[in-house]
Amino acid sequence: MAVVETDPSANAGMEDGVRRRDFINIAAVSFAGVGVVAVALPLVNQMNPSADVLALASIEVDLSAIQPGQAIKTSWRKQPIFIRNLTPAEIEDAKKVDVGGLRDPESLExxxxxxxxxxxxxxxxxxHLGCVPLGAAAGELRGDFGGYFCPCHGSHYDTAARIRKGPAPKNLVVPEYAFTSDTVVQIG
Amino acid sequence: MSFPWAKHYEPTHPFMQWMDQKLPLPRLVYNAIGAGYPVPRNLNYFWNFGVLAGAALVIQIVTGIVLAMHYAANGAVAFDSVEHIMRDVNSGWFLRYAHANGATMFFIVVYLHIFRGLYFGSYKAPREMVWLLGVVIFLLMMATAFMGYVLPWGQMSFWGAQVITGFFSAIPVVGEPIRQWLLGGFAPDNAALNRFFSLHYLLPFVIAAVIILHIWALHIPGSSNPTGVEVKDEQDTVPFHPYYTAKDGFGLAIFLIVFAVLLFFAPNMLAEPVNYVPANPLSTPAHIVPEWYFWPFYAILRAFTVDFLWVPAKLWGVIAMFSSILLLFILPWLDNSPVRSTTYRPLYKWFFWLLMFDIVILGICGMKPAAEPWVRMGQIASAYYFAHFLIILPIVSRIERPLPLPNSITEAVLAKHKAA
Structure with a gap:
């Protein structure tokens, strides 16, 4: 290599300290870099949820058997869903709260x-960190605010499933859903 | 590099001479852990734990490879395949208990190894790189241990995976997509279990590679020693072989006895009974608790219960937990005292033991449910943990007047000998 560098013909195209070989170096490294990125994309993307996982994205639930004060637990996208038929007292409790003072301000409506x-x-x-809170099944603890209580790190949710006390930052998530009839709801 | 008085490798047998010219592997071993590597003469038993950690890694790799021959990483059968190993596979119970308790032994010796580094100031110049690589190994170990714990697909496996991957959802905006990317779904399931198995198999070999760098970096300045005084001449050292091969061999025997007692007489002492219940995505166990070696970090995670400076409590907890380990990366620059060994640091010694006490308190808080008084105690202990490294340590190392150091390792050894 040293011999090549000192050969005057190697510097023939040199202008302002730029050699023709520099172009070859930059072009080769750039081309290889684009190749690396092109190969890395599928390697990273394969980690994302696959088509069969995404295909489980919508369910229908019949609500007719759920009495006021009762709740059921079902599964959507491999995650638990709570469906609760609130009693008038619970609705009133949820509406009494000053929404502005909540950690994640949202009204029951x-x-x-x-x-x-x-x-x-x-x-x-x-x-907080993804545990299933207690309170959906009969006889479970419902926390200081009568909604749900997460035993893992002590988050208390109120009757509208809004975070009131403990480390969780947000209210329990309301998924996208629609009533397809008076008693049937489609989630997802 | 080694000291000038190191013995040279001079093979006498013609085969070894031939070998030395073609592939000088025996030369490498001779100069790394043989008679060609002079080591301070005064190393105490705390210097055994590096070798023991290496032995623990080998045990984990060997038992892990054979367990992988019988385990199936599929949510439908993973739990049953572990029971199959326990009940049907020949000696399967032994291999699985050895692997599960081997992880505990690995963390015990690594924590003692870190303790040694902290007490005797092994992280200080010229050994900063050894320390930094050690912290990398520690982080890799934690990731490997976590993913291994998910594989039996019991209740604690599943909910541990849910909670730990939940850390990432604390990151604003991109957190939830990252969590789904890590899990390959909306909750831990087959995709997550499979990739955790793949990575659990890979990472120990990455650890082995970083260990090679760790030892390489160590062999440039050579080992530290209990006085913290650098080697000055030949009198201060003995050859690694036979002196420390023998001492490490003795330590290894003690290690194996303790391991055997745990393995044969109390294999489930540190296991959570609820992990013998198959994973159920619809029901969280009443009390989620990680393995014992994560307790102090878990306590720091839970220490934040209120939002603070517009940052949610959850994100603070995650930041604090990761920072508690990442802090170790800057430790060599937080401690400015030129004296390495805590033995010669009368003021720092108090704070050192206070930190150890603090970590034990954190461990207890991490084990207990998230209720008072454990939450408040965990908060105080977490605050002290950070105060130790970020406030106390830099101040103490500035104002402290250390005790006089011995002139040489030999002088220290002979003085001790005379006193006895």
Missing amino acids: ARTKPGKENWLITLGVCT
Whole structure:
């Protein structure tokens, strides 16, 4: 190599310290870099949820058997879903709260469908670190605010499943859903 | 590099001479852990734990490879395949208990190894790189141990995976997509279990590679020693072989006895009974608790319960937990005292033991449920942990007047000998 560098013909095209060989170096390295990125994309993308996982994205649930005060737990995208039929007292409790003072300010109306505000449908996934809160099944602890209670790190949710106390940053997530009839709801 | 008085490798047998010309592997071994590597003469038993950690890694790799021959990484059968190993596979119970308790032994010796580094100031110049690589190994170990714990697909496996990957959802905006990317789904499932198995198999070999760098970096300045005084001449050292091969061999025997007692008499002492219940995505165990070696970090994670400076409590917890380990990367520059060994640091010694006590308190808080008084204690202990490294350590190393150091390792050894 040293011999090549000192050969005057190698510097024939040199202008302002730029050699023709520099172009070859930059072009070769850039081309290889583009190749590396092109190969890295599928290697990274394969980690994302696959088509069969995404295909489970929507379910239908019949609500007719759920009495006021009762809740059921079902599964959507491999995650638990809580469907609760709120009692009038619970609705009143949720409405009494000063929304502005909440950690994640949202009214009960915003978290339910118009005219169906007794149906509270949320993910059963604590927004702290993803545990399933207690309170959906009969006899479980419902926390200081009468909604749900996550035993992992002590997050308390109120009757509208809004975070009131503990480390969770957000209210329990309300998934996208629609009533397809009076008693059937489609989630997802 | 080695000291000028190191013995030279001079093979006498014609085959070894031939070998030395073609592939000087025996020369490498001779100069790394043989008679050609002079080591301070005063190393105490705390210097055994590096070798023991290496032995623990070998045990984990060997038992892990054979377990992988019987395990199936599929959500439908993973739990049953572990039971199959326990009940049907010949000696399967032994291999699985050895692997599960081997992880505990690995962390015990690594924590003692880190303790040695902290007490005797092994992280200080010229050994900063040895320390930094050690922290990298520690992080890799934690990732490997976590993913290994998910594989049996019991309740604690599943919910541990849910909680740990939940850390990433604390990151603003991109957190949730990152979590789904890591899991390959919306919750831990087959995709997550499979990739964790793949990575759990890979990472120990990455650890082995970083260990080679760790030892390489160590062999440039050579080992530190309990006085913290550098080697001055030949009197201060003995050849690694036979002196420390023998001492490490003795330590290894003690290690194996302790391991055998744990393995044969109390294999489930540190296991969570609820992990013998198959994973159920619809029901969280009443009390999620990580393996014992993560307790102090878990306590720091849970220490934040209120939002603070517009940053949610959850994100603070995750930042604090990662920082508690990442802090170790800057430790060599936080401690400015030129004296390495805590033995000669009368003021720092108090704070050192206070930190050890603090870490034990954190461990207890991490083990307990998230209720008072453990939350408040965890908060105080977490605050102290950070205060130790970021406030106390830099100040103490500036104002402290250390005790007089011995002039040489030999002088220290002979003085001790005379006193006895």
